[in-house]
Amino acid sequence: MTKTDRQIFHWHISRSARRALCTLLCAWLLGSPAFSQQDDSAAKLKLAQSFERAGEWEKAATIYESLLEIDPEGFVVLDGLRRSYTEMNEYDKAINLVHRQLRENPSDESLLSALGGLYDLAGKTATADSVWHVVLGRDRQNANLYRLVAAQLIDHREYERAIQIYLEGRESTKNQMLFLEELASLYGALHQYEAVASEYVKLIRSNPQQVSTVEARLSSFTGREEARRAALVVVQKEVRQTPEQIPILSLLAWLYMDGKEYDAALEQYRLIDRITKANGHEIFQFGQRAAQERAYAVSAKAFREVVEKHERQDILPLARLGYARALEELSAENDTVAQLFRGTSTTSSENARVSESQQTFQGVLALYGGLTRDYPNTDIAMQAFFRIGTIRFDRFFDLNGASAAFDTVRRLPQNGNLVYEATMNLGEIQTARNDLVRAHREYGQLLKIVPEPYRDRVLFRIAELDYFEARFDTAAGSLQRISMNLANDLANDALQLLYFIQENRAAGQEALAEFAHADLLARQRKYSEALALFESVTKRFAATPLLDDAMMRTGDLHLLLNETDSALVVFGRIINDMPTSILRDRAQMKIGEVYEVRLKDKHKAIEAYEAVLANYPTSLFVEEARKKIRVLRGDSI
């Protein structure tokens, strides 16, 4: 490179550098205020929006106004300012602002309908209507324009006018299926339930897939009976006009179910089943739903129909099982005698029942028996065997029959909770047979395999066996462990038995052992023998603290043997002859219950309960006695 070339090169370089420098300088001089102004505006906009959120409309408006001077066409600013003016009730200013926006965007229907809204707020209803008329007039076939106008009216709580706009839209578009949900919602807000249902019926007619959605929407009203009734009228009318529409029939059935009109609902499901040729499946599903809602009578009816149709082999076994379960529950409802003994005894309450309703259970047993024969080695059979075992044991105290059934459950291939339950019951049966060694063995084996929730139950049964067999230390140890787990309901039972043992050890081993044995006899439902032994305890160990407990058990056993008068005498003796007994209040309550439940003598029952209040004011039974008195005398509590 020559010197000239270098000079030329340097000249070029310096010229380029000078240009770049100039450009940078210009950019800095011109650009930096612009950037700073943008930052400032953005910060102001954020501030205005914050004021808006805080409801400080005046401050927000002032900032928006200053921003508008910088950017007169800024959409966000204009919108914010309009909102602020509206909230400040400065409707004229807001209207001017919209007019200004409309000059730029005359075809913006959204803005125009907002203008109508502002006139409406300002009380200029006629002007508002004329503005909206213009909006709608731009395209009478455009559904969205009607929505825009109606939205303004809805904002102003003018539901009737909004409804009119939607109806006008329907007329103009000649489309009666438009705005179904919108109208239903508006009619709902006005509590016009028939109109709501009419819209939803139309919606289902136009789109049958919407049944579930409609049910969900209607459920927000049907809690009110008048709303459900109104909806029923509409849907029933629709069914009369077009009888075979499945979605409408489903809606009708749902409305009946919602009002617990199960028979009417079943009628609809029959119809649906027939039309859809479901061969009983619809009726079966209804039966399941009714059973879940504890409507056993209608559930049984539904299952029975499925069984009698005998068309769907896939659901037949489940329908038969459902039918048997429903009948079992209906039979159990008649067995009310157990009420008197519920939760009163320490060890024997669970199974101390008298089977008044044996006759009705025979039919149920036959149904379960049929299931075990027709579906051997299946889950259905397992469940049926378990129910047979439970009925045989609980209701008939048929130990062999129950044992066979539970044993079968245990041998069937399916595993699960039923096996644990069956084994627990087998242990109970061995106890009832007085084969406590085998009972121990059953529970011991079970303890090795059961998951955690069952462990305490098994342990408690083992502790009870130890108690029956007078191994009081062992029993107390187990009970102590169970009672540590306060999250478990069994902790209460464990504590009760534990305290009983601890309190009465002072009576002596022989006395407590005899008492425990009498308890075992009662558990084995050998009531007469148990009664004799408890009576013997009361005589032989009259000076021990066991006396009042033995008397209470005697009274309970008299009741189980239907010796009501004797029971009353015994409870009376506890009250009158044992002034230091802590069971006197309980005995007094028992007397009340006997008069109330067994003898149906309301006045004497009230007297007895009043005696609890008068004589044992600090008793735990006071609240219960009070409640019973009030119920018996018919107070509205």
Next chain:
Amino acid sequence: MKDVNSRDAFVTRLKGRLLAAIMSILVVAIQGIAFGQAKLLIPMDLKQTDHLKAYGVAFWVLQHNGTVDWLLNYRGGSFLLDFSDVAARECRIRGVLFEPASASDASSIYAEVQREDNNMDVVRLEKVPKIAVYVPPTFKPWDDAVTIALEYAEIPYTKVWDEEVLSGKLADYDWLHLHHEDFTGQYGKFYANYRYAQWYIDQQTMYEKEAKRLGFRKVSDEKKAVARGIKEFVGNGGFMFAMCSATDSYDIALAAEGVDICDVMFDGDPPDPDAQRKLDFSKTLVFENFKLDMNPLRYEYSDIDIPPSDPPPIRDPNTDYFTLFEFSAKYDPVPTMLTQDHVSIVKGFMGQTTAFRKSLIKRTITILAQREGTEEVRFLHGNFGRGTFTWYGGHDPEDYQHAVGDPATDLSLHKNSPGYRLILNNVLFPAAKKKQQKT
């Protein structure tokens, strides 16, 4: 002669019988004085097992034509009634502690109560007050502490609403209760948080329908008319008890007669921009010079409520207490009756209107309870015309911060609630026999 003799004999016999009858009456009377009537004392101090049901027992006695002596400031404001097995049994059944008092015990109690140097007195309750509760037909249990208290105490009441008030039916009642109502027509100012909630929408629709049915264009107009109707009831000798937002919203409605203070979402048109200036405080019962809060998105009516509900105040319930003022039982029996309690410092509780700003309360009003060292008045009483009114701030004395939809308080878990006692004092107040004031 015979006739005269027989007449004399007849007169003699008659005199003898009359004398015998008078003697018998005297004997009975002397026995009565000597042995007196045994009494049944329902102590209302800390020994009482169920303070709230005790009011129900007192009411029950009145219903059965008995009388009850309310022993003001004696063992927490105890009740003394004639002993009977029936009354004793009723106390037991309702779980109310009582103490049988012999005639001499009763005499000692009366003597103690009436001693000049004791701040105690006896008020005889002898009339069964007819109670009305102003609630909409759709009211929910969480709406109203008073109905909870009345139900628990088993005191019967009748529900009334706008139509009954406007048609003058309040004249049939002695006592009217208002709770958590909004007499301004702004639907409790729940708009910001609940405008999409079904219950809010239903409530607004129902109120609008009712207003139209009763011939009003707007709910706010109708509610103001109702407020005036209630004022007339008080002026004619009625007793009004109001809690929570029924208090300040009531006075605001009276002050805003003829002034639109409701925004568009409430009544469909904009409020009067000059509403604040147009308020007429001479029409109110309790408050004056308050400033309206007309922001529809704020959960507050005015600056009467303290602390304001929006934003919700942050307070430690463990340190929120208010103090009941002590009045002279013999000279000021009315405020004494209203403040009977087994404690003098009561646990605070919030509400849409929690307490009243003292500086806005008219000078004629008697302040019954206040949060010490603050401007927060919790309980106040006043007279208007021939009637009286008592207002109590807060929503539920046993639910510190009761929210919409919260379950109703189970008073069987709060049998000794001092806050609820203040409500029930009011219920018995109209049963009191009016006696000559000492001043």
